[in-house]
Amino acid sequence: MRHNEAAWIDSPYADLTTREAPMPTPGPGQLLVEVHALAVNPLDAIIQSNGTVMYGWLNYPVILGEDVAGVVVEIGENVTRFTVGDRVVAYAMGLEKGRDAVSESGFQAYVVVDARLAAALPDAMAFEEAAVLPLAVSTAAAGLFEIDQLALDYSHLGDAAPRDEVLVVWGGATAVGGNAIQLARAAGYRVITTASVRNHDEMKRLGAEAAFDYHDPKAADRIIEAVNGSVVAGILAVAVGSAEPCLRIARSTGATRIAMASPPVSFYGQPRRRGPSLTRMRLFLRLGTRTALLQLRSRTRGIRATFIWGSAIATSPVGPAIWGDYLPETLASSGHRPYPKAHIAGDGLPAIQAAMDTLRQGVSAQKLIVTLNPISVGS
Numbered sequence: 001m002r003h004n005e006a007a008w009i010d011s012p013y014a015d016l017t018t019r020e021a022p023m024p025t026p027g028p029g030q031l032l033v034e035v036h037a038l039a040v041n042p043l044d045a046i047i048q049s050n051g052t053v054m055y056g057w058l059n060y061p062v063i064l065g066e067d068v069a070g071v072v073v074e075i076g077e078n079v080t081r082f083t084v085g086d087r088v089v090a091y092a093m094g095l096e097k098g099r100d101a102v103s104e105s106g107f108q109a110y111v112v113v114d115a116r117l118a119a120a121l122p123d124a125m126a127f128e129e130a131a132v133l134p135l136a137v138s139t140a141a142a143g144l145f146e147i148d149q150l151a152l153d154y155s156h157l158g159d160a161a162p163r164d165e166v167l168v169v170w171g172g173a174t175a176v177g178g179n180a181i182q183l184a185r186a187a188g189y190r191v192i193t194t195a196s197v198r199n200h201d202e203m204k205r206l207g208a209e210a211a212f213d214y215h216d217p218k219a220a221d222r223i224i225e226a227v228n229g230s231v232v233a234g235i236l237a238v239a240v241g242s243a244e245p246c247l248r249i250a251r252s253t254g255a256t257r258i259a260m261a262s263p264p265v266s267f268y269g270q271p272r273r274r275g276p277s278l279t280r281m282r283l284f285l286r287l288g289t290r291t292a293l294l295q296l297r298s299r300t301r302g303i304r305a306t307f308i309w310g311s312a313i314a315t316s317p318v319g320p321a322i323w324g325d326y327l328p329e330t331l332a333s334s335g336h337r338p339y340p341k342a343h344i345a346g347d348g349l350p351a352i353q354a355a356m357d358t359l360r361q362g363v364s365a366q367k368l369i370v371t372l373n374p375i376s377v378g379s
């Protein structure tokens, strides 16, 4: 008999607690995956830090987690692309509105995932290596390709002819940014990015033609100089506070669209408890003011600055194009590299809370991974 366990968040702000969980059953179009490796994302830490301010539809206790890699142990009706025993990487969408934040979330030994948001892994690719991908590659794809974001052309992803159009990625060393660089290159675009100097060589290996240090107060000017009159197809702003310099780049280069992955303020500084807090009030006041100012400054200059929702690809043609067509092929041919590098933060579900705490302190070009030894194999 299989036995399931999860890292639960029992109430808003609470630390994760490991205990038994119901064994999920795959519905039509779903897979039951035995999780061997999972990643922690800023989203998990943000939800835990924010209580009910965001994701107000979550009905606690719930399970967090978006990124899983493991083995398919059961398939639901109408699934044709996978069979039992397949090694896969998948985007667990339980936290999204209308989904089940227990059976469909990643921080557990067995999870059900949408087969359209899963990709087969090549034999040589370790689960922990692949688990870095799901939310990051999906968010990057949403920002680049969704029609209401940068709307870049992804019709020949993987064998697109080179174009003389530039994508600017602010925050290329982030998980989202490093995947965006690779997707944009696969779609034929030139890429200019920012990262700390220690990551510049890595940015070039991913396909960026130039990388500038975002700590340099003149980074935006240097990007404008490097664009040198080329057409800027769009700007992807990743990392807290990245929208402002991106707006400046858009104004000087004629770019008309900015897709933003991050809020203008960090949510990590607030106390993790219910009740009134001056820090929280100030933080949300700053969030409101900066967002309003940014929208005002961009609109008056004819620039569309939109906030990305990574899960948008689940209900648009971008999802199947990335997860069904692009990823299985490019991972098998070592085209798209799992980025960033996996850093094993621990083994077993109880290691997830510490990994989330470490993530709040900041990581550089790394994804924190927790490995799971299957509780039991076979039924």
Ligand SMILES: NC(=O)c1ccc[n+]([C@@H]2O[C@H](COP(=O)([O-])OP(=O)(O)OC[C@H]3O[C@@H](n4cnc5c(N)ncnc54)[C@H](OP(=O)(O)O)[C@@H]3O)[C@@H](O)[C@H]2O)c1
Pocket: 041, 042, 043, 135, 136, 139, 170, 171, 172, 173, 174, 175, 176, 177, 194, 195, 196, 197, 199, 214, 238, 239, 240, 241, 242, 260, 261, 262, 263, 307, 308, 309, 310, 311, 340, 363, 364, 365, 366
């Ligand atoms: N909207 C959505 O659907 C969605 C989905 C996923 C993530 N996100 C957001 O996207 C952001 C990135 O997430 P992630 O998981 O990709 O992050 P991550 O990999 O954990 O980000 C770490 C990287 O951030 C870079 N960085 C830090 N401050 C920066 C700055 N001011 N400018 C440029 N780069 C900076 C660092 O680069 P160096 O090491 O080179 O210094 C570091 O490597 C987060 O804000 C997250 O909340 C949004």
